[in-house]
Amino acid sequence: AQSVTQLDSQVPVFEEAPVELRCNYSSSVSVYLFWYVQYPNQGLQLLLKYLSGSTLVKGINGFEAEFNKSQTSFHLRKPSVHISDTAEYFCAVSDKRTAGNKLTFGGGTRVLVKP
Amino acid sequence: KAGVTQTPRYLIKTRGQQVTLSCSPISGHRSVSWYQQTPGQGLQFLFEYFSETQRNKGNFPGRFSGRQFSNSRSEMNVSTLELGDSALYLCASSFGGGQSDTQYFGPGTRLTVL
Numbered sequence: 632a633q634s635v636t637q638l639d640s641q642v643p644v645f646e647e648a649p650v651e652l653r654c655n656y657s658s659s660v661s662v663y664l665f666w667y668v669q670y671p672n673q674g675l676q677l678l679l680k681y682l683s684g685s686t687l688v689k690g691i692n693g694f695e696a697e698f699n700k701s702q703t704s705f706h707l708r709k710p711s712v713h714i715s716d717t718a719e720y721f722c723a724v725s726d727k728r729t730a731g732n733k734l735t736f737g738g739g740t741r742v743l744v745k746p
Numbered sequence: 747k748a749g750v751t752q753t754p755r756y757l758i759k760t761r762g763q764q765v766t767l768s769c770s771p772i773s774g775h776r777s778v779s780w781y782q783q784t785p786g787q788g789l790q791f792l793f794e795y796f797s798e799t800q801r802n803k804g805n806f807p808g809r810f811s812g813r814q815f816s817n818s819r820s821e822m823n824v825s826t827l828e829l830g831d832s833a834l835y836l837c838a839s840s841f842g843g844g845q846s847d848t849q850y851f852g853p854g855t856r857l858t859v860l
Binding site: 663667672673674675676677680682721723725726727729730731732733734735736737738739 | 836
């Protein structure tokens with residue numbers, strides 16, 4: 632079974648500073664990779680996804696992520712955060728071998744942006 | 747286009763009761779997935795429906811069931827509720843239901859079991 636590990640459960644960061652959220656996944660099978668964000672009392676919203684091709688993926692709201700196959704990682708970065716980026720971020724994978732839409736999520740990283 | 751809608755948004759039940767949650771996908775989307783979110787277990791996949799057929803199922807007891815109608819709307823049912831079923835239940839829809847498809851999530855139904 633797939634597993635996804637988000638190494639930091641909480642990340643405090645000052646406004647306008649850069650942030651990196653780490654994500655590692657089990658390497659037993661080929662996967663598609665996703666980052667979702669969840670704002671308080673809301674559902675999840677897709678930030679970006681990696682399907683194939685260039686390992687640097689750009690998403691919405693200035694976020695980007697880099698796929699590293701040898702390290703089985705998919706870390707998310709933003710060069711300068713805003714107060715509005717305070718939210719919980721989830722890394723997820725879907726198994727290319729499994730028909731259908733099934734996401735396996737990491738435990739989430741809470742980002743708190745301080746003024 | 748309207749997003750994914752879930753009803754009700756909040757629900758309080760007592761142990762032993764059953765509950766039905768509803769999800770209306772984005773118009774044209776044929777795949778609907780359900781997830782349970784709790785502080786302890788995080789986000790866990792429950793099941794996925796595509797064209798009225800259950801295509802994937804997570805590791806949950808048989809008390810959790812679902813169905814999908816011909817208009818792609820979906821319901822999930824939990825029977826004989828337990829305290830541990832208290833959670834945010836999220837529904838997500840996608841157009842074709844492929845592994846690479848983006849899933850669009852609803853706001854969730856917050857279920858509290860007393």
